[in-house]
Amino acid sequence: MADIKKKANVEVRHIEDDRISNGPFKEPSLDCDAEFGGTEERKKLEKKLVRKIDARMSIMVIIYILNSIDRNNAAAARLRGFEEDLGLHDQEFATILSIFYVGYILMQVPSNMFLNYIGKPSLYLPVCMVLWGGISCLTGITHSFVPALLTRFFLGFVEAAFFPGALFVLSKWYKREELGLRTAILYCGSLSSNAFGGLLAAGILDGMEGKLGHAAWRWLFYLEGAITIAVAILAIFILPDFPSTSSRWLSPTEQRLAELRMIEDAGGEADHDSSTEGPFYGFVLTVKDWKVWWLSVALTAQVVGLSFNSYFPTLTSTLGYSRTISLLLCAPPWAFASLVSFVCSRHADKTGERFYHIAGSYVIGIVGFIIAEVTMNVAARYLALFLYRNSYGICTACFGLTIIMCFIFRQHLIFLNRRLDRGEEIDGIRDLRELIDDAAEIQEVSVEEIQHARKGFRFAY
Template structure:
């Protein structure tokens, strides 16, 4: 799977993605080393500017997914006549569709090579489905819209991660993934603020309940941004039309140098079926899927955050407003932690640290009902997302090639981990409130399990790195080649 730079593709067969075009100066085709650096900076600025719309899309992705939690506080359950665990079922059914579609969607995206069309098209569909949720009148109608919402939303996050992995090197990917995932985190902060404004200002307008307007307005916002995204998002290096010839060659070369082989050539050689087979037969994929599933269960408080905030005893408006600061803090910390992880080339401890902080938050919430202490615990819980962002990056780093395998591996790990959201929807029954001690205990156990599995994974990757080093020594290769990040 891994190899040194010496195992790059033969330049005669694939000159575009070869690592060393000339023996004298590997950067000669770009005008020398300094000219290449300037070209690379210009390429990254151009990419970062266009990729930034992914953050906006992810905010809307999670707002459309989690607005049921805010709607619950303004008559959603009453108007739909929900009983027992039916609300939890509405939350969990979304992830059934989400799980089913993730792997086929990423395989299709890799095959089509046009994320600028594919992702916005999916976005328009889920925005429409979100609007339809606002016209439902019973449990069955809401169940259907939630299922299909998850089915279509599945295309975005894994597609965005795969798109980033086609443009950015491993040393750059953590920060970009953190910025992307900040869209998720920010959605929890500003989604609550937007919901508060809509729920307070639109109640009874045109004879419709406030929670229905929440779905109408947020779904319409999604469709508008999707139309804009079609003209902004890049495709893959080989299929993006707005790159110059030099920028396109450099984009391919960067990925070749980073993994020791060119992405485009291996995509053609492997194909989606070969990539699927390589991914499902790699035990590391399944191991990380279980580790992430445990982490997702530990993060299940996310969908119930307004409910947990309400245990502090404030009115619904203040409760929603109090949801914002913990996630604003988390967004800042996620960026700092991921950037430091990229600079140091270390992953495990950047995952374990915030997760342990979340465990401390769970313990505080178990031990006291004091308002200040419980609010501090919400900050610590939310900040565990900082480690989860690095975990996503680690998965992408650990399956570098071929891209057909990487597309499936990343999708498979994330798809299986979403079963944690299905289970997590039932971790917070009202009967366990307002203390939710049993719920917090489950989160402590699953977070601890995730840390332990990640540590074992780190030990295995360290062993693989030692094997690579030994192979290079035996072959007399002076340059240090590919290494897994630990």
């Protein structure tokens, strides 16, 4: 064992010495843009490529709208007899809403590991859409608590594939300075679903009561599930796979550029695993990465702070208006939230700053909680978007925790960037030379290109 450690130390010293003359932080002489006709021609080609990617990725927003609508339609159905027809009592409705997240949590990580393994998001995500659309339809035929509980559990199980899968696909196609805006546009799908879903539910619940002998809330599940299945079939032909396997809609030059620009942006990391790696290897790296844990706690606190969303139609109904008006009142706050999200993310991409954009948004949310807590004025409560007073302390605390964890995350990234500035290796998993050689072999590029990419890589915070 001592001999192994001694050998490892010798190899590490050799690598550190080798960096001085022929390492990843030496500026390579290779012109990486020459194969595209020079720097200016590459910029033109890259703009064209990004537009093509945007056109295909736009269907992600529609899918996320449907994903969120199918997730939250039980809250709208509650206003038209869902609880009464199923004979729900006490906390059974809350249990039906909560059980969704059990399946959702269980499936998210395995789903992305499987997606990485098969490398076919254009098939995997639409198949999951068909499944959750079908399960949504099945919710409409339930007549008691247990069947409704089971459909909600399995709905969460298959819906879990989309959001982490969508972020994974976006990260395979967009550079860091492009990703913030695209992620925000995707997330606007969820925000818009609260507005659009309320309008759709108002129309269905108001006009479909008694049609073909079915209650309006059952039609809500039938129709929204059917729409999801229809869009899923269309998505098979639109969604892209990964850059290395997207030759059917990209020219060879565009495909080459799509791969190379992601290599440069990721600091030379490979687009796919080597023969000695796999999904479980990536899982191990994730568990050992502190950056993931900081962000996970922040996102968990955020989700808890936004948990009122599942009851939003019920909350707006406390304002004293009719059922239809209560559903329509769900739309304006989320339409405004979508606009703010778009503007904030675009500015964050332009400036390259992340933390203060995130923290500022949560501070505004905390102000909204405080407004709602200190007044019973209807206009002020609606403006604040939060209508039940008992949960204000919990939601405010969660938003505060989110800000704290994002700050810790930011400081950790600053620390890692300083190590990179000093020429230190931060992967901590395997030999630097082996990492560079493997990435070059997998991506079919030169070692010099990988070295060039690693030299300029820094974390954005």
